[in-house]
Amino acid sequence: MKTGDVLTVDIISLDHFGRGIAKKDNFIFFVSNALPLEIVDIKVVKVKKNIIEAEVCKYLKKSSDRVVVSCPFYEECGGCDLLHLNYNKQLDYKQNKVKEIMRKFANLDGDKVKDIKHANNCHYRNKVIFKVDDKIGFYKKKSNDIVEVKECYISDERINKVISLIRDTSNIKEIMVRASKYTNDLMMVVDGVLSREDLNFLKEYVTSIYVKENNKLRNIYGHDACYEKLGNYVYKILPDAFFQVNTDCAKLMYDQVKEYLSLDINDVVLDLYCGTGSIGIYISDVPKKVLGIEVNRDAITSALENAKINEVSNIDFICDKVENVVNKLDYIPNKIVVDPPRSGLDGKTVSYLNDSGADIIVYVSCDPVTLARDLKLLDNYEVIEITPFDMFSNTYHVECVCLLNLR
């Protein structure tokens, strides 16, 4: 088998990256944009031993779960891996994927995985980073070539609008736009130089513009931050701080975290990897105190202001790496929330959690594989249940919230 070979295969299932799987003559094929029960002519694009990556040249039989894709940039862009799959089937796929990963990597019964929860599945992204050369768009999958995207199906419509207003891209490398769903805030961060004309025009639409100079951000127009509302709380988000990309789904997820914590007035809560303090503040109305730990300075600056804005007085924050401080804390929590980046928990943090004695740990994760690995390592805790969330609709990604009880 070599690159460029063309052959016909039957797709039998989907892999964890949303690609169709086929098997033939001792080879395993991973085919993008192909669904189970489809018969397709494929062209081989990469060969590694008996593992073959391929793309479809012709659909000989299409799945009844395939839908007509309304995004004209879909094929070339590749940012949405599953847009061609009926949305309800996307949800089934993600739920089953979490079950499979938990069985395989954490030895957990599939019944522990509850029904997936979801909000809106189009125009949900509140933050988008566009790559720019003579055109504005996204990197093609596995390449540095930019695909021009005039309107992104999953981005907030105000983000699409503001990007369409830019005329002169000659001195710009990258543009980040953040749109708040429940305030009118619209922030733009430009890596490069906006033309005077574009800048004047944009000022009518955006509430804040930053430019990146020597890797530092400078506010050249409007407010220093975006504000967003989740339930009863308002969050200030500085340009570099993390905030969940799907606002409505984030609210569903934070409600789940709160439910799993089953808080009472005497609880002492630790919120690890707390970002802008969003979870800690969201759950702060019940417990005695909350302590958030986060490495990003912008996020902690936002978190401190968020506590003030929301008049939350029982929360504190530490700006540092979780693994550097957890073992030195003069703070004994009986409930802990962890929401680490995709890579999951490091060894020191796993040991700290195992020895913490906390009654409940709620683990929020955007990567079920690292979640499963960590759940297996947290052996002083029993996994009670896991709820998946469709935070990143139309892509293969899935967010999970897991409840663990001290054994």
Ligand SMILES: C[S@@+](CC[C@H](N)C(=O)[O-])C[C@H]1O[C@@H](n2cnc3c(N)ncnc32)[C@H](O)[C@@H]1O
């Ligand atoms: C998935 S986000 C969660 C943020 C927050 N819980 C939320 O819901 O908005 C992960 C956060 O962990 C922070 N982070 C990454 N590595 C860290 C570390 N070693 N120690 C502390 N924070 C870290 C990132 O800056 C980011 O804000």
